[in-house]
Amino acid sequence: MRAPLSWIKEFVEIPATVTAEQISDGLIRVGFEVEEIIQQGADLSGPLKFAKVLSIEEITEFKKPIRYVGIDCGESETRYVICGATNFAVGDLVVAALPGAVLPGDFAIGARETYGKTSNGMICSARELGISDEHAGIMVFAEYEVTIGADAIEALQINDVIFDVAVNPDRGYALSIRGIAREVAASLNLKFTDPVDALRSLKFEETGKGVSAKIADTSTASVFYLRTLSDFDPKATTPIWMRRRIEKMGMRSISLVVDVTNYVMLELGQPLHAFDKAKIKGGLTIKRAGKAQKFKTLDGVERILDPEDLMVCDDEQPLALAGTMGGLSSEITETTTDIALEAVHFCPVCIAKNSRRHKLSSEASRRLERSVDPSLAQFASARFVQLLTAHSSAKHVATVVDGEPIYAPLVTIDPAYVSKTLGFEISAKQVAELLRVVGCDVDEKSFTVDPPSWRADLLTAADLTEEVARMIGYDKIPSVLPPRPLHATLTPTQKRRRAVATMLASRGFAEVQTFPFTNQATIDSMGFVGERASTYKVANPMSEEFPLMRVHLVPGLIEVAQRNISRGAKDFAIFEMGSIFRSSQKLVAAISPDLSTRPAQKVIDEIFASVPPQGYHVAGLLVGKIENENWQGKARAYNWQDAIAYAQDILALCNLEWTVARSDLAPWHPGRCAELIVNGKAVAHAGELHPRIVAAYGLPERSVAFAVALSALPDSALVRPTTVGTMPAAVQDVALIVDSTVSAADIEGALRAGAGELLESITLFDRYDKIGDGKISLAFTLVFRAQDRTLTGEEVSVMREAATAVAASKFGAVVRTA
Structure with a gap:
């Protein structure tokens, strides 16, 4: 929206001391963006005169039309100029730039020889004067419009300041000189005269019948x-x-x-x-x-x-x-x-x-x-x-x-609401004054506000508060940060998921994203049965080849690995996080409530209840070698211990306690799969993939995988603080002979139970299975520490004996002496 200052001044009493920059700053202060201040005529100087065309001589020996024109500029003699335009005739009045004039672009006018004639000036178009983009030809005027010899710069009102203002969609009233002038007056505290006031009493005589x-x-x-x-x-x-x-x-x-x-x-x-x-x-x-x-x-x-x-x-x-x-x-x-x-x-x-x-x-x-x-x-x-x-x-x-016109309704506002919203104290009287500047009528007794007819957007107390803020000036409102609890943040679940993804990526895993679709053949090939094989069929699948929702993440990872191996990849680790879908409840018809009003809470509860639970899992697949052969040693391939370790690392990252048990869950190898249990519930599985699946998909032998049900994990603190001991630790090693059917985790639990509160850590460092008679030896390192004193040898021995005693009573463990 362009707004000439000369036109604005018709409605606003602007003192001569107020500059264009001050007007621009005022508009910006009340919420408008002034994209450009155009100083029209600043690069134009005279003499620039209105002239009458007296004669035209056509010069025909050149390829383009050339005219030698005689013009009357109100001088004693006829002036002749060369002109290439043809849209004027003898008797027309034109604008002539005389020698000494300078046109936009620093184009100086002077007498010069051209086309064999002396051109003593120039006949101008609107574009050449910088007042319009119109370049159809020379500006032509009728004799009753202008005076021969008069100053064209003044008559054409060339010298002016034009503001190019960007108007927001909710400020449609400002797409007019009336609207811009009102804002200029309000921002600079100047008197505004509404042009509509002069039209209110305008009446016209009816002289006939009009169109209906x-x-x-x-x-x-x-x-x-x-x-x-x-x-x-x-x-x-x-x-x-x-x-x-x-x-x-x-x-x-x-x-x-x-x-x-x-x-x-x-x-x-x-x-x-x-x-x-x-x-x-x-x-x-x-x-x-x-x-x-x-x-x-x-x-x-x-x-x-x-x-x-x-x-x-x-x-x-x-x-x-x-x-x-x-x-x-x-x-x-x-x-x-x-x-x-x-x-x-x-x-x-x-x-x-x-x-x-x-x-x-x-x-x-x-x-x-x-x-x-x-x-x-x-x-x-x-x-x-x-x-x-x-x-x-x-x-x-x-x-x-x-x-008939329909106007915005009255709005009742509490002045205290304005102060509370803006964050600083503003009196009721000042609120009323500022709203009147905007154009509102305000009853200060009831504080009922009648918005102006041109502001159909002022419908609520918040709208009026914004206008008060705009008139005060946004720069005058103190900047105060909101209270921290009000800021947006991630939920604990989102933070946990990000932490797991970051940890796996930092360990060298590449994250992949697969479509959550599968087919019955894949489910059967993985060995899923019962509830783990039950899923939902998509009504309009993207592909008829994959019409079912996936029941596990590992099959998708296996297919990604197969594709990458076929393209030359050998050794890699990938993971995916996403939802799985198991048919744990019967689907009901979609519930589509009337949204013209908020649905009843019962309807909302029914909508959420109709959506089947969707478990959120993270799964990883480890293929090939983790270390290549070099001068330091031989190559090492990923094994079931790596898969279990990564699953345990995820649970440790979530600050959870778990136990490990054997499992034969598909698609893992029976006897080479571990089940991680938290609070009595299996939440993760890890180990070596079944040889049948490895062979079917062309994976390297003994490829391993893990899967953790993140949505099944109980809530826990994201950070678990630990105490750094200042007292020396007492380290004790103990080797126990047990039946080969007893797991190391069971023995570790028994030792923890018997060692007491001063046990800081326990680590399995050796397993010896060549004793015979179905016996194995498990060796542990026990670290004891007290926070307030140095433990004596006698105290450590008592705790060591107590730990081995519990292991002996529960599992028949015997302390190995040699």
Whole structure:
């Protein structure tokens, strides 16, 4: 949105001491972004005069058209210049830059020899003067518009400051000089004169019958003003001051009627559309298109209307795409003498849909879809009649109105809410004053606020609080960090999952992501049975090859390994984290409650209850060698101990206690699979994969895997603090002979139970199985430490004997002496 300072000054009393930069800072302070300050005319200096074309000599010996033109610049003698443009004739008035002038781009004008003639100046186009992008030819004026020899810089109002302001979607009122001027006045505490005030008492004489106006569906528009004018002279031209203001706003002058509609839109913010009355059959009605049909808009594009498109129609056909663009069949032309002017407050959503369906964004639609002041349909259309009748022979015939404006409701606000929300104390009186600056009417007794008609977005106390903050200045609001508990953070479950993934990645695992789909053949090949083989079938699978939801993560990892091995990979470790799906409950039909209001808690509970539980697991697959052969030693392949160790590391990372037991769970090798138990529940399995599966998928022999049910793990502290001992430790080794059927974990548990509270750690460091008679030897290192003293030899011996005694009573362990 461009806003010339000269136009803003019509509505705001801006002292000469206020600079453009201060105005820009003021707009920024109240929430607008000033993208550019354009100093128009700053790089242009005269003499620049209006001149009359007296003679034209065509020079034909060159490839391009060249004219030697005699012009009257109000001087005693005729001045001759060379010009390549052909859009002017003898008798026309043009703008001439005389020797000594400097045009934009540091282009100095002087007398010079060219094409065999002396050119004593230059006839200028709008682009060459830097006042417009229009380059169709030389600027041409009628004799009644300008004076020969007059200063063109002053007459064309070239010297001006133009602000290019970025307007947010909720500030549609600022897409007008009225809106920008109001914000400038508010930000700098200056007096603002509303241009609408001068239009409130404007009345026009009814001289005949006008075109009828009707809103077929009141949900699409609230008020429709249709003003009919007659006796318009199509030859009437746009006055220079109006043309220049339109150009400064980034638009081009077209014709008087179109220019006046654009001028009023830029001044007040209400889009208007003028129809050629002679092309209207009957009256005008705002209604839906109703059916798909062809419609040609003013840009010459033939469009296919959607039945839901909002249109302005006569009794026979659509004439305009409502609020977006007029139709070619009813446009104002060079023969138009009777005019019907439409001004409507449309539903913003309807206009936005029109614009997006046809990929047609116009100056009108950009304003209407952001919501326009409902009262402006009356005043903007009156302003059009005022301007058109003042600058042409047009006469007002009649004004027809349908509907009435609908304004935002009253809002009651507690001034204390404003202070609480902004975070600092602001008096009720100041709140009322700032809201009045915005345009609100405030009853300070009840603090009922009537939002201004142009602010349909002020509907709640929070909206009004934002306006108070904006008027105070965001830079003046103290910056205070919110209390820490209010900040967003990860849940304990999310932190646990991230910690596990980070740990595995740091150990050399590569994370993979597979689709959560499988088939019955894969389930059967893995040896899953019972509940572990029961799953859900997808109603519309991505592939008919994989119609079932997966029941385990390991099969997916095996397929990834198979694919990578076929591509040359040999030694690697991969892991995946994700959900598995087992048919643990019967599915019910989807529950789709009415969402116009919050569903009852019972319905919400039923929705959650209808969703089957989905276990969240982490699984890893280790393939090939963990160490290659080198000068330090032989190669070592991954084995079942590595898989169990990684599963235990995950549980240790979660600060959990566990026990280990043998398991023959598929898809692991029977007798080479361990089950990790927490609180009496199996939560993880690890070990060597079944040889049948290894062979079927072409994996290296004795490939190993682990899987941990993260969702089955109990909650635990993410960090478990430990105490660093300051006293010396007492280390004792003990070797016990037990039956080969007794596990090392059972013996370790018995030793812990008997050693007492001063046992700091226990480690299995040797297993000897060549004793015979079904016996094995297990050797442990026991570390004892007290926090307050050095343990004596006698104390350590007692604790050692107590530990071995428990192992002997539970498992028949005998202390090995040799």
